[in-house]
Amino acid sequence: MDVVAYYRVSTKSQGDSGLGLEAQQEYVQRAAKQNNWNIIGEFTDVVSGKLAIEGRPEGSKALAMCKEHGAQLVVAKLDRLSRSVLHIAQLMELIDFKVATMPQAQTFELHLYAALAQQEREFISSRTRETLAALKSKADAGDAESIQKVKNRSDAQAKGRAVADITTANNIRMANVSTYQTTLEPHLKACLYNKVKTLQSVADCLNAKGLRTARGSEFTPTAVRRLMIALNVSF
Known part of the structure; x- marks a missing residue:
């Protein structure tokens, strides 16, 4: 079976997921060898997972190659495609794809995994907001330790925004280059x-x-x- 490999990292430093580009390539190559997949193309995006794959510079090219050659898309992990159940469901309508870490998973199973992952992220996000609200309340009451924790978090958020700005600018540049090349x-x-x-x-x-x-x-x-x-x- 012919497959097109797609990799995604969130930033130049391999993203915040802990799954770097080399690790993704290793997962895909190992799965290809074990399942007799023939990799006919490889594409890599440096972009947030919040953007649907068809809207990413290299992602759109990977999808086009799949359609042109009747190949399936393969990624190392499901979240390399998207962190959104909606995006995953929409992609399932466009093309068949495989996940290297669970190569035998069928469409229903992949949809279920995506839904469970999104539910877990939403739960973690909710707990984080509650924890921060409690921390801020203690800081407002004058608790020295809480005040320092709030300050440290603010500093970290400022640094994160700076990195995000750089990433956004790079994504825009890549999109412009892709358009010009076309x-x-x-x-x-x-x-x-x-x-x-x-x-x-x-x-x-x-x-x-x-x-x-x-x-x-x-x-x-x-x-x-x-x-x-x-x-x-x-x-």
Whole structure:
């Protein structure tokens, strides 16, 4: 069975889930070997799990490849697709997918796991709010230990917001780059149609058209290779 591997981390530092990119790749590769899956493509997003996969730059490409080749999507863990039961249910209507850590799970089981995971997160969130409210009440009453805990949390939240701002900016940049690369696709294919056979000749063709990379630089063989991989185009 052909599969398309999809990985997601929340930040450049491998996200806050504890499941880093290398670990995800290891899970998927191990499951592929055990279940005779043929990995025909791999895509990675640096984005929050709150965004549906079809709205992510690399996620949308992974789905497109699955549909093009009749392949199934595979992820290391269910939360790499989404933390939302709604998103999981909607994805089930679009495409078949597998989870490397439970490769034999069927659609109903995956939906159940997603629902249970969401219920657990909501419970933890509720308990956290209650605990913080009690802590703030004690701090307002003058309890020195509680005051220090509230201060420490405020400092941590400020740092977290700064990291979130950086992540958001990076996600926007990635989306813009993806959109720009899509506008270059017809020009790239036109160059390939003219029988160019090397990365340098493609770079020369694009440069002759007055086109530039997303960073505004002239095309080099390396830049062409990245563009062709991003657009899933080959000689």
